Amino acid sequence: MNIQLTIDGHRVDATLNDSAAARDFAALLPLTRDLEDFHQTERIAYLPRELDTSGAPDAVEPKAGDLAYYAPWGNLALFYRDGDSPSASLVILGRVDGGGTDRLATADRITIEAAS
Known part of the structure; x- marks a missing residue:
C-alpha cells in the first residue's frame, strides 16, 4: 500500500x-x-491502540528509512x-521512498495518510 507522510x-x-x-x-x-x-536513531510516536503482530519475525535489524512498530x-x-x-518485538x-529519510532526523510532527 502506498502512503504519504507529511x-x-x-x-x-x-x-x-x-x-x-x-x-x-x-x-x-x-x-x-x-x-x-529516541537514541538519535529514530523518531517515535505513540499509536492510539496496539497493532496485530501475528506472523511477525522474532527480531529485525532496522535500516534508515524503515517504518516500524515496537510492540512492547x-x-x-x-x-x-x-x-x-x-531488535526483538520490532515489526x-x-x-520511506526516496530522500524523505533525511527529514525525519529533525521532524516534530507527522501526518500519515493513504496515497490518493
Missing part, C-alpha cells in the same frame, strides 16, 4: 508491506502525531539512521 509540512512517499501489522496500521489512517527522538511500547518508529543490532511496517 513531515513538518513536506510530503514524502512511503510504502507499507503486506504484513498483518502493516494492514492493521493502515486501518488507523489518516493519523497525525507529535514525534520525539505500542509506538511507531521512523528510522533516520540504521539500527545497531537486531517493520514499510519504508
